[in-house]
Amino acid sequence: MKKTGYIFIIFICLLFFSPALSHTKTYIDIDSPSFRRFPIAITYFKNLGGKDNKGDMSKEIFEVLTQDLEVSGLFTIMDTSLFIESPVNSESGNDNKINFGDWSIIGVEALVKGSFRFDNGNLEIEAKLYDVFHGRFLVGKRYVGERQDLRKMIHRFCNEILLSFTGEKGVFDTKIAFVSDESGYKEIYVIDFDGHNMIKITNHKSIALSPAWSPDGKMIAFTSYKNGNPDLYVKDIIVNKEDRISHYEGLNIAPAWFPDGRKLAVTLSLEGNPEIYVLDKDGKRLKRLTNDWGIDVSPTWSPDGKEIAFVSDRSGNPDIYVMNSQGEDVKRLTFQTKYSASPKWSPxxxxxxxxxxAEGHFDIYTMNPDGTDVRRLTSNSGDNEYPSWSPNGRFLTFTSARGGNKRIYIMRADGSGQRQIGAFKGNQLNPCWSPRLQ
Amino acid sequence: MVKRLSVYLLVFGLIVSFSLFLNACSKKALREGIEKKEEAAKAEEKVKEELKGEPKEETKVSQPLKSEETDKAATEAQLREEELKKQREREEAARKEEAAIKEDAAKREAAVREEFENTDIHFDFDKFSLTNQAREILAKKVSWLQGHTDLKIKIEGHCDERGSNEYNMALGERRSNSAMQYLVTAGVEAARVSTISYGEEKPLDPGHDEDAWAKNRRAHFKIE
Structure with missing residues (x-):
């Protein structure tokens, strides 16, 4: 992994002590049925010195802010052409200089302003959020890093914006692991949630599948045919060390980390039939959980670790079932179609x-853990498969073949805001959203 | 009188000494002749030996030899050489014929092997049960395997692209197991058959329609 991938925002400091105590007030109640989008204005950040070729950095800051706040689905981003104050080169800094009346008159309720300086390879960004309606400063951050950290700095500030307005941090600095066949082989890759900064995790020149982030975000478990058989591997992406943890005869597939990160539920077929087992992180076999004639695959833990949802064809077709962590109390959850698969328990x-x-196509659905309240999130857009939750449960990533090849998409948990992320060659599959990363 | 006698004596003396001289000369000539003959014989023997050992050096050795006997030896060596060459050619032809027969057999065998490996059995969507057609193909494979008891095979289970790839890995394993079960039940030693599932990861046809899917839902056979 490139050291630049995890960069060093040398320090992130709260510039100003905020008397507004923004965390105590929730401006946007996301879960309220009367929720409405919050009108926000994003200004171009002021260049305080140093090189910014053709205003590239200024533009990129604006684009990342706009993208993240749009993806959140919580804001209406005001068109810059409506600004009374010129958006470019507008003054930043002193709160007293902001004429909140100029903003409220065009219907803006929140305002993002900031500045940056790029000197000797060091990039410094200062960003501030204001409550226009009440005419006050909400939050300000100063980030220091290198040029390539620009997006990450802005992603982090957008996390703060969300925290201010909703009481919950955003997930804009998280990543997505997935499988791509663009090299002619199936390898594991990692990208930022917005499709930038692609990093290749495996180079097995074989078939690698089913990446699964460890709960601490430091490891990725996956299946690979590197040694001819579908075996399980765990790669520590921080120190770049890879171990083959399970290579029993037959299948060693579908890893799912237990919430404490010390063990995994997997599917093995060493006893002749694909069954779900629990292995510790080093591959020691601990316990067999399923015992029936059918296929049992794709386990997913409830966040409290007390239950596992999985796929079984014990009643003739693949359906979602749930059992407790000892393999007891098995209940079938899906009845509506002849093929249900790839369950993922929300965080x-x-x-x-x-x-x-259904109707010849795969689509993404959600349901309650007892099988009720089934909701269809995608439709009329080719095959949509392999859902995976963002760490705050507000978004899902999935693959869609709506444009021909299978690509990575994200959407909000209600199915709105579907957008393709990145533009890669070949087909992509098995996207897995990372936990919050340090 | 005395003068005449002394002349006679002188003449006699001269005759005797001359004859003695002639005698000596002829003896020396004889000795030289014998020595020459012996040398020639030795040289001939050496040539013969060398001819036996290294016929390639024939020309080099025979050049300095001028005698009739060495010419004869050289001719004989040449004759022998030609005979050897003919024999070699005869053997070569025989070998070629044999090889051609073998190659023919190998080609036929390869064709059968190829047919064995390239005739997949197919499955319905999300199924791993054997169709009647699959059973017919498997019956042929059984008889071939029984005629080649030294061979081991690997059965690959494959799926079409629809559905989850994890479920398809398990389904592919089921398919390869179905085929193996048939072979073993029909008398093929289980130790000769292994299986692997590739799920939907190695489609034969990259298309996205029922034609492609039908081709991809298969068990494939490989001779190891």
């Missing part, structure tokens, strides 16, 4: 996302 435990075949 808050309130939903299970899955894909299901």
């Amino acid at each position: 808050k435990g309130d939903k299970i996302a899955f894909s299901s075949l």
